[in-house]
Amino acid sequence: xxxxxxxxxxxxxxxxxxxxxxxxxxxxxxxxxxxxxxxxxxxxxxxxxxxxxxxxxxxxxxxxxxxxxxxxxxxxxxxxxxxxxxxxxxxxxxxxxxxxxxxxxxxxxxxxxxxxxxxxxxxxxxxxxxxxxxxxxxxxxxxxxxxxxxxxxxxxxxxxxxxxxxxxxxxxxxxxxxxxxxxxxxxxxxxxxxxxxxxxxxxxxxxxxxxxxxxxxxxxxxxxxxxxxxxxxxxxxxxxxxxxxxxxxxxxxxxxxxxxxxxxxxxxxxxxxxxxxxxxxxxxxxxxxxxxxxxxxxxxxxxxxxxxxxxxxxxxxxxxxxxxxxxxxxxxxxxxxxxxxxxxxxxxxxxxxxxxxxxxxxxxxxxxxxxxxxxxxxxxxxxxxxxxxxxxxxxxxxxxxxxxxxxxxxxxxxxxxxxxxxxxxxxxxx
Numbered sequence: 001x002x003x004x005x006x007x008x009x010x011x012x013x014x015x016x017x018x019x020x021x022x023x024x025x026x027x028x029x030x031x032x033x034x035x036x037x038x039x040x041x042x043x044x045x046x047x048x049x050x051x052x053x054x055x056x057x058x059x060x061x062x063x064x065x066x067x068x069x070x071x072x073x074x075x076x077x078x079x080x081x082x083x084x085x086x087x088x089x090x091x092x093x094x095x096x097x098x099x100x101x102x103x104x105x106x107x108x109x110x111x112x113x114x115x116x117x118x119x120x121x122x123x124x125x126x127x128x129x130x131x132x133x134x135x136x137x138x139x140x141x142x143x144x145x146x147x148x149x150x151x152x153x154x155x156x157x158x159x160x161x162x163x164x165x166x167x168x169x170x171x172x173x174x175x176x177x178x179x180x181x182x183x184x185x186x187x188x189x190x191x192x193x194x195x196x197x198x199x200x201x202x203x204x205x206x207x208x209x210x211x212x213x214x215x216x217x218x219x220x221x222x223x224x225x226x227x228x229x230x231x232x233x234x235x236x237x238x239x240x241x242x243x244x245x246x247x248x249x250x251x252x253x254x255x256x257x258x259x260x261x262x263x264x265x266x267x268x269x270x271x272x273x274x275x276x277x278x279x280x281x282x283x284x285x286x287x288x289x290x291x292x293x294x295x296x297x298x299x300x301x302x303x304x305x306x307x308x309x310x311x312x313x314x315x316x317x318x319x320x321x322x323x324x325x326x327x328x329x330x331x332x333x334x335x336x337x338x339x340x341x342x343x344x345x346x347x348x349x350x351x352x353x354x355x356x357x358x359x360x361x362x363x364x365x366x367x368x369x370x371x372x373x374x375x376x377x378x379x380x381x382x383x384x385x386x387x388x389x390x391x392x393x394x395x396x397x398x399x400x401x402x403x404x405x406x407x408x409x410x411x412x413x414x415x416x417x418x419x420x421x422x423x424x425x426x427x428x429x430x
Contacts, residue, residue, distance in 0.1 A: 002086055004052060004205055004245025006264060011250070015042035017257040023264060026052035028247055029083070031075075032059055036082035043083075053083040057090040062128045062142065063115035064094035065101055065305035073135040080138050087139045087204060089174045090132070092125065092165070097312040101305035107312045108373040110341045113333075116151035116307065117161040120300040122168075127297060129169045141172035141204035146182035146211075146220035148333045151307075152324025158189060159197025166202040173198070176207035177233040178220055178249075184229075185218035186329075191233045195240060205245030208234060208267050217332055223252035226263055231270040238274025246271055252343075316372040338368040341380070349381035355402050356394060363388065382411050 005025030010018055018024060019042055027046060034040070034055070047053060057076050060068055080088045093112035098104045115121045133140050144162060156164070158180075166173060175198070180191040208231075210224035226248070237243065248263055313319040315334045321327045342364045346353045353360040367384050385407040394400055 002244070004054075004247075006268060007052075007054075007205075007245055007247035008260065008264065009056075009247060009249045009251070010043060010046075010053070011254070012040065012042075013254050014250070014257075014260070015040065017260060018042075019045065021257060021261060021264075023261075023268075024051065026054065026245065026247075028054045028056045028089075028249075031055035031057040031079050031088070034079060034083075036078050039082065047084065052086065054085050055079040055083060055088050057088065058112065059095060060090050060132065061093065061095040062090055062132060063092050063121065063125050064096060064128075065124060065301045065308055066096075066099065068128050068131050068135075070135070073132055077136050080136065085138060087141055087172070088136055089141045089143060089204070091143045091145050092162075093145045094308055094312075097305065097309040099305075101302055102309045104309055104313075105372075106374055107309070107316055108375065109312055109316065109337060110344065110373050110377070111337055112145050113308075113312070113315075114145055114147040114149075114151070116304075117154040117156040117158065118151075119155060120304050122156070122161060122164060123297060123300045124304050125165060126168045129165070129171050133169070133171065139172055139204075141174045143174035143176055143207065144179050145176070146179040146186075146218075148186055148217060148219075148336065149326055149329035150187050157194070157197060158183065159194040162194075163197055163199050166199045171202070172204035173202045174205060174207060175203055175237065175243075176209070177237060178207060178209040178211060178226070178230045180233050181227075181230045182211065182218045182220045185213065192236055195233075195237055200241040203241060203243055205247060206234065206237065206243045207247055207249055209249040215332070217329070219336065221252065222249050225255075225259075226266065231266060234267065234270040235274045238271045239276055240274075242274075242276045243271065313372075316368075318369070338365050341368055341373060341377075344377050345381045345384065348377045351406055352381060352385065352403075355399060355406060359394060363393070382407060386411070 006023055007026040007028060008018055008021070008024055010027035010029050018027060029043065034043070043053065055076065060072055060076070062068060076088055091112050092115060094109070094115055095112060096106060096108045098106045115125065129140065129142065144158065162173060165171065180194055183189045184191050208226055209220065209222045210226045210230070211218055211220045212224050213219070234246070246267055248260070248267060250260070307322070310322045311325070314321045314330060315337055321330050342361055345364060346360065356363060364384060367387055371383065371387065373380050385403055388394065389400065389404055389407060394403065
């Protein structure tokens with residue numbers, strides 16, 4: 001595995017800052033946010049300077065009961081090729097449930113949810129990762145995620161689960177030390193014990209990010225400064241192995257370049273304090289442990305599908321919490337999912353908060369409470385607007401007309417004309 005060095009998550013909002021930032025060896029982009037045929041100019045200029053770019057996927061749902069979608073895998077492979085990336089990364093998470101395996105409607109979480117650390121979940125995840133590895137032109141690394149709640153009946157620790165996953169598939173690991181801190185606060189898990197159990201030679205790189213604590217729960221926000229406990233976990237990791245790369249993630253509430261540079265400096269100091277010598281990691285094969293038989297694998301998928309669907313239904317559709325879960329924690333997670341959904345819809349359809357003004361967020365959260373997401377965010381935006389209009393809202397007729405026009409321009413088979421005085425203006429469908 002090549003050494004990546006010091007990196008930062010590339011976002012359009014900080015493109016100029018990253019372009020002029022000293023000491024940045026590589027960047028990571030959210031794979032779903034870039035189009036291979038129309039890469040952003042600032043990203044292309046970084047590539048021309050020799051800066052490595054790694055696509056980081058968020059929608060495969062490798063931890064879900066279904067096999068990975070071939071179209072999503074092809075899109076991720078295409079982005080790796082367009083960016084000349086040495087590897088691609090994704091998450092150990094599920095993002096959707098339901099469908100044919102459970103004979104129930106498909107539900108979308110809109111965010112990453114933890115998989116149970118059970119043998120069923122591990123068997124399914126291993127098979128899904130092998131499918132992904134076969135479809136991708138470069139190595140795959142998968143990330144441990146933050147959790148607000150625990151699954152009942154788990155059979156392994158986080159470290160054991162990750163070790164067995166790497167051992168059986170040869171997949172590399174993207175270790176997020178901020179997520180280890182999150183799971184320490186929310187689940188009582190010792191980060192040092194998790195690090196002690198990891199196959200350190202499998203680490204591809206490390207994520208570092210900030211968050212905040214509210215009502216005894218740590219939220220991995222990517223919108224706050226990196227706290228000292230996260231840097232301390234990074235130092236612990238770096239005392240065991242010199243990570244090939246370390247990357248600062250920031251997705252919201254972007255500070256100025258000087259503050260970002262200070263955080264990168266603090267990250268570098270934390271790694272240096274660990275002091276493990278840099279040494280090449282041995283090459284990993286695809287794993288030799290026996291896989292579950294076809295019948296066993298399918299039964300594991302069915303069992304996992306039922307559990308994940310019941311949980312996701314409780315989180316996004318208001319059904320009762322499955323037995324054994326902490327109801328209070330699930331309510332925290334449900335609110336977090338709805339808030340994330342509102343934020344992303346506002347980004348993909350910025351006209352909506354522009355039209356609705358200060359009423360947008362409360363209106364969307366009320367809508368989300370009664371309407372689970374079954375498609376993508378653009379479809380969600382259209383369905384939200386349609387629901388408001390069907391209810392005769394918003395109340396000011398002028399605002400309602402503007403919302404109806406927006407909906408018509410994007411939901412019909414062809415854009416509808418909009419008159420401004422005597423001039424016919426047609427807007428492109430999005």
